[in-house]
Amino acid sequence: MNTIYIIFLIFLGGAVFTYFAGKIHKVLQDILFLVSILVPAYLFFANVEIGQNVNLTLGGISLSWGINYFSWLFSLIVLGLGSLAAIYAVGFMKGEKRRGYFYFNFILSIMAMTGILLSRDLVSFFVFWEIMTWSSYLITIYNGNKVQSIGIKYFVFSAIGAYAMLMAIVMVHHITGSFLIGDMIHAYPAMALSMQIWIPIMFLMAFGVKAAMMPLHVWAPGAYSNAPMAYTSVFSGALSKMGIYGMTLVLVTMVNHIPQGVWFREVLAWLGGITAVIGTLWAIQQDDAKKLLAYSSVAQLGYIITGIAIGTELAMLAGLFLAVMHALFKGTLFMVVGAIEKQTGTSNFTEVTGLIRKMPWTFLSALLAIIALAGIPPLGGFVGKWMLYESLITSNHYLLVIVIFFASTAAFLYCYKFLFGFFMGQEEKEWAHVKEAPAVMVLPMLIMALFMLVLGTFPGIILNPINHGLQALGYADSYKHLWDTSIILNSWGNKVVLQPILYSIAGIFLFFIAFLTWKGYKNTRFISTKDISSSGEVPKEDENLTFSVGFMQPFYRAVEPAMRRQIDKYYNAFADGLEATFEFLRRIYTGNGQTYAIYVIVFVVVMLLFKDFLF
């Protein structure tokens, strides 16, 4: 039997067995859960050959599964992050209820994402897409009835996207007579113009929803922040990348072939830029770390979308590199928040402070992830952002550079807030009992932090697979000519030129910090949050005076007018209006039997009146 079948069988069987193993023993359930994620991941990387396809026929539809370099790149994200998050989840879910439910959906969503990457035909693509949607939906509503409306919003947006994709799929089938992706790409240049425009738009709707692109992003903050953090790292890190994956495919294999494609690219790039700005602004004013990271995810996905929408070789490299990095650092950060929430019971900055000494390893991973997110060298985010700026400038998108630059500078504010809110500040007695998270949770975070460090220093490690992936999509080999033209790659590729200098700078920096900390530690006067008074006012007991309260208030006041118009409100108003209309419409069923009988007569009379028109 082919390895691909075995992988799916293990996933499926593992999901079911893990669910029921909880009835026998908790530890057995954990082990089964890990096995059913890690074993397929191992099999995938060890045994699945790139370029090899399996074909099967189901319900009269010929399906094809296989992998190419491009999807292999994304499978690194999905299975790598998935495996680490699975290990983390075992620690996170300890003592929680509905573990079987969580594990079951976790495995299924990893399976679905793997399946999406393996699909070489549109039907299995759609099937796995929908499985991904409902399994992630089920985890989103894990926390009970409070999040019902959030979950439904997520599902409705996903469903609208997925159904748009379904329309595109069947239209492609109508034109080509086949569901294979290869046939679609082959036939696309010869299609009618309206089809050439509508099919990518409908695909992009589906992918835009998952990639949380403006204006389809409104589900994302709620869903990301309300799912259990062990899953959100996958949700934001890997699942959203499926949208990026599909978007890239559509842009490169379809839109590139028509002259109108440039408009698609411009619009998408700008939507990405706007998404980045809006996400950042919203992230800044959140007091809940989960919400902050959720909005930050939206913003980061905006960069990635901009990158791949610009579509030059460098921009593609930048976008995909950022995608990998985003999976790493956002996965880590959500895990960090999960660990803090697990240990303290809250994820609100205004409540938890001063954890640096209580949870040092968590702090270390958070620090590295934040550095990567903010784009400070030597971590990976810097490389990605540099490439993005460079590609934007070289492709003459000067205005967009300003937008992206604004967003990524503003991102520093929330980065700072995150790091300070949790780890710095006064140590409160309330949190004196807090201990470091268990090793199963810390270890994945540290591994990912290590990866960020390595990838930031040697970006070639991941740029090489990206290069291969892009070649699989028809881009030229960028190893030679592009790496020389780009300033960053010249210096930051595998050729170590700047690195000694950088290490010296970093070493001095770290030493300085250590020195200051040590120096400051001696002189520190430990006080409580409440131990302040200003202007003769003594704060009351119930007043929250934690460091993070009202953080960035002036900045928020400055941007507030721009944020007053939320697109979410319009969606809600639209939905309410629809429901009111439905409420009105159903009054047709008056409940009076006689009225119903009259309807019959009216129906007949109307039919008879319009018979010439109808028949």
Place this chain on the structure above:
Amino acid sequence: MDSTLFSYLDYAVYGTAVIVMLIGFYGAMVKKSLLKIVIGLSVIDSGLNLLIVAIGYYKGGTAPIFSQGFLENFKSVSKMTDPVPQALVLTAIVIGFGVTAVALALVIRLYRHHGTLNIDEIKNLKW
């Protein structure tokens, strides 16, 4: 004899049937009492049955019973009226009877449950 009068009279039976049906519809659709509605429904049935029999009949036809001496009297089988509509009407009458019985049983139940026969007041199930 005035032949036009007769040809009108030929159609009169159809007209009567249709009028009876319309009366039935009026009863079923306009009257508010459950009993009148049921009566209306069975009046519709009667009108319809009349119509069907009328369709099978033609002037001067005889009963479709193939008995001894039939051919001597009528010379041809084509003098018989069409037996099929009559058979159908028999079936339809039986079915109409059944439906009326069910409807009346329901009226009794409804009266016990709601204490009224006014259909406008029996609207617990709606929307």
Place this chain on the structure above:
Amino acid sequence: MVGTPVLFIAIPLMAAFLIPLLGMIWKELVRIVPGLVLTYLLILSINLLDHVLAHGPIVEVIAGWGPPIGINLVFSALSGFLVVLMEFLGLLVWAYSYRFKRNVDYEPALKYFLMLMMLITGSVGIVLTGDIFNMFVFIEITSISAYGLTAFYKGRNSAEASFKYVMMGSVASTFLLLAIMIIYAQLGTLNMADIANKIHLMNPTLKIVSYIFFVTALGIEAEIFPLNGWAPDAYAEAPGPVGAAFAGIVVKAAVYAIIRYTYTIFDLSGTFNFLIIIGMITLIIAETAAIRQEKLKRMLAYSSIGQMGLVMVAFGFGTEEGVFAALFLMLNHAIIKSLLFFSGSYLTYNSTDKKISEVNGMSKFLPITSLLFALGAFAIVGLPPFAGFWSKLAVMTAAADSNMILIMALVLIVSVVELVYYLRVVNRVYFYKKEADVKPKRPTVNALIVMITLGAIILLVGFYPDAVTGLLHKASAGLMDKTQYIHNVLSVR
């Protein structure tokens, strides 16, 4: 050959009227005999279907009068598929309601099973018969037993629902008879194949009028808007398993009848567009009504109406693909909606109002039932990898191939509405706190077996659609081939 199609009508009718006598011997026989009969008929129908798929349709001549004079039964791939489906669902409904309510004693049980047998017989008869008046008789048999089953419970508003059903049913039978008489007066025949053969001789206006009357009459049973006023009430007030029987058996028979008239008998232009229009209206109105429901069974009923609208739309494409999609939808709707009715009635077992809020938190008390309800909800909105997805895909493919892009968009938008209300209920079952005064009732063993069987079928069709697609393709090819049907029937002597 192990039997003939006439057994599908003769045996259950005989059994239905023998039940009271048998009940005098041993009361339990009242409950056992229907099951035995339905099992036998299911096996028989599967055998016959097998035979038909291999050797072509069976045309059964009754009482020695060959077509077009006598009544004939046609057991083709299409009608065979529907008969198997109906007998299977009938068997499941029987097994489910074997001891559905503890307090139902001998007398009501007798009536219940008698009427259930009549209902199934009538529906099977509608599908099998090749004679329009015979179809009228079967429709009346079905309707009268449906009136009775709707009014089965005494304490509730069931009589009201049933009375509405009777009113509309009587009007329907009036129009049906009128339509039959118009055709008979014009063509002098009642045999469907013969009518189809001679339909071009008919006066065009009268042809249209009779078609309209047919559609009106059958549309009442097939729950077409605006003829479906009875449906939500009847579904809500009838016993739970009867709701499944309505959705899975009666409606299917009525839809079959409409389709037979549209595809085989009448040669009107525009009928397909007509089906699409009324189907779309039905779909939209029903789903919008469903989203605002406060009662579970009414919600399921409206959803059922909506699905039937979608079936109509799929039939309205007029292509073989469209017919295939519609048949697939009918199959899926039959199994999934039955599962939803079965599990839904246990979720709201002890409540009189059947409010949706009363299913809150039931998953703790009825884990398997809740799981199956959720499975059904996911399947009916067409989420892969469950059965509903393949039919949705088939409908969409057929629509695209007929260039019905607007229809596709509307159907998909309505599916989103459907998704929302099902998810709301499932969320309630799993994530809300149980209301204090609601007493859960554990399902009986046979009910559980029935529900699990249906769940297994949903998964089977979902993962391996080839299990049914071959049969459905044959059935849809059979429906499309009008001349072959006429030839098959009229060549029998």
